[in-house]
Amino acid sequence: MGPLGFVAVGVGAAVGAWLRWGFSVLWNAANPALPYGTLAANLIGGYLIGIAVAFFQTHPGLPPEWRLLAVTGFLGGLTTFSTFSSEVIANLVSGDYRWALAHLVLHLGGSVLLTAAGIWSYRALA
Template sequence: MQAYGIAAVGAGAMFGAWLRWWLALRLNALLPVLPFGTLAANLLGGFLVGVAVALFHRHPSLPPEARLFVVTGFLGALTTFSTFSAEVVAMLQRGDHAWAAATAVAHLFGSLLMTALGLAVVPLLARSAG
């Protein structure tokens, strides 16, 4: 591994983790049965990864460290499959089966939809700017 790549992933992860933590602090208490901070992190991350993939595809001359910083570091730390999994299992253990199912559907399909939207936004913005 190259030093710049390691630094890019580490720096991006630091900022992504901070944002995920902030979202949890601000949003998880809104509805105790459904942790909105985790959902917001995953939906935002899904959208941003779509934007990032589209931008990196349109600009192949960007350094690989930029992709490592944004996608692997920042978005890898922002999005959280492990926390989502733990929250759904906790709901199942409490007997909140409907909330567990709704949460799983919201995370999975919401993230897929947000990624598709992120991918679609970049060409639209490029057309309107050009």
């Protein structure tokens, strides 16, 4: 990867992380047991990565820096497995087992389903 690849990842990651932080500021306090900002970041990111995967599969001639910017950078910065994991553990430690299970089902199941929906959406519109 050349210098442009490093810039693409860095710029994309910064924008994705800022957006994730914005979601957290706006929505996490509404339900501390299941912070909506973290959930929104992961579900939106799951859907967008589905679109991105399908898009880049149908445009193999694009320079690799575009995929680095969008997928590795932006979507990597937007989605947050570490925050999700710490929220699950916080629920387990406090004995909120139902909220811990809700986290697991909504984040993991929702992200997988929305990734598939993103791929399907792109293919339906392409």
